[in-house]
Amino acid sequence: MRAAMLAERIKAARRHDLLLAALTGLLTALCAAVRPEEDWQRAVGYSALTVNLSLMNAVVMPLAMAALASRLWDMETRGSGCRLLFTLQSWESLFGAKALRGLVQNVVICLAEGAVFLLAGRMWGYTQALEIPRVLWLMLCTFVVNAMRFFALLALSVRSGTQVLPLAVGLACSLLSVFTAFMPERLTLLTPWAYDVPLSAMRMHYDRETRITAYEPLAFPAGLLAAAVVCGVLGYVLARRAVRDQEV
C-alpha cells in the first residue's frame, strides 16, 4: 500500500491537487460568508454563514468532486494506462491509494471551510457566539456528502473512460442541487448529492412583508447523516467494482 501511495504521489507531482482543494474550499466559504453592514446581521453572522455555506456546497461541490475524481483517474485514461498498471500492481492497491488520496483532498476542503468559520467572525466582527459543535457537524456532513459524490463520480470516470461524462454529470448535479435546495424537504431527500442543505441543521425564514430574515437552529439530523454514509459506502463499492472490472 505504501508503494501504491508513493506511486500516486509521483503521478500527482506538479498537479497541486491539495492546493486546488484548499482554494476550492476557501473561496466557496469566503463567498458564502456574510459581510455584515448592520448590527442585526452581526448578531446572526454564523447562522447565516451555515445556511449560505451549505447551499454553496450543494452547488459547487458536485462539480468540484467530479473534477477531483476525474483528475485522479486521468493518467490511467490516457493511453490505456490501466492495462500496463495492472500488470505491475494489484487493482486493490491502486484503488486504495486513489480512494485515500481523494479523501485527503476532501479533508483539506472541509478544513479550509472550517478555517473560514473561525476567521470570518473575527474579520467582520460577528457578535453571535460561535457554536463549535455546529461547525464540526457541518464539516463532518460536508465530508460525508463529498465522499459520496467523489466515489460515485470516480466510478463513472473509470467506467466511461472519458472525463467529459463525469464532469457533465457533476455539472448537472450542481444545477439540480440548486433546484432541490428550494423544494419541499421531502423532495430534497430524493437527491442525496444535495444533502448539504437538509444536513445543515439550520433553517432560514424570510418574511417578505417585513423583509426580516430569521434563523432557526435545528437538532442534528443523525438519521439523514446515516443515510448519507450508506450512500457513500454504496458509492465506494461501485467505484471499487469499476476498478476491479477493468480488464487487462
Add this chain to the structure above:
Amino acid sequence: MLMRCIRAEMRKLRGAGIWWVFALLPVISAAYGTFNFMQNREILTNGWYSLFTQHTLFYALFFFSPMVGVYAAYLWRMEHMGGGMNMLMTMPVYPFCFFAAKGAAVLAVTLLTQGWVFALYMLCGRTLCGLTGWPPLQIALYMLRGLLGALPVVALQLLLSMVIRSFAVPVLIALVGGVVGMALVAQDAGIWWPYALVLLGMNANRAQDQLSGGLGVYVLVCLGFTALLCLLAQALLTRRDVRA
C-alpha cells in the same frame, strides 16, 4: 488557412459527448426557472421579464462558464494527449490560427446554447406559464449582450485549457470564477471580472437594466478582455517550442 483549422475543429465536435451537456443543462435551468416562476406569480409580476430572470439567473451565475469550460477543454484535449501539442507546433500553420479556430468553434456552440436557452424560454413562457404575445425585444438584446460577455469567457477558458493539461481543472476554475463573480456583482464590481460579464450582460439578476448608461463601457471591457487574452495566447504559442 484559418478556415481549414476551423473545419478541423468542427470535425472534432461531430459525435462528441459535449452535445449532451449542451442539450441537458439549459433544460434543467429552464425547468427550475419555470417552476419558480409558477410558484411565485404573486411577486413576479413583470411577465416575460420575470420569467427571463428566473430562467437565466443560475444559468448565467454558475453554469455558463463551466459549460464553456467543458467545450474549450474538449477541443484542447486531443492536443494534450500522445504528443498532439508537438504535432500542432510542427504543422505549417501559424500557431495562433489553432487558437482562433478553437475560439470560433467554441463560440459557435455557445451561440447555439444561447439560442437553445432562448427557445426553451419562449416555449415554457407560452405553453407552461400562459404568457401571451412575444417576449419584448429587449430580451433579445439581453441575449446578444450575454453573447458579447461570453467572448472573454471563451478566450479565458481556451487559454486555461491550453496551458493546463488537465481536462477538469479549467472547468473547476470556471465554476469558482462564477462564484467569485456572484460576490463581485453584489458589490457592483462585476464589470472587472470576466466570469461576471455574462450575468451583467444578460441582466439575469435584476428587474432594472444594470447596464443602462454603461453599455459602452461594457462593450469596451468585453472586447478589451478578449483582445488581451488573445494576445497572451499568441505570445505563449509563439514562444512555445517542440518538446521531444
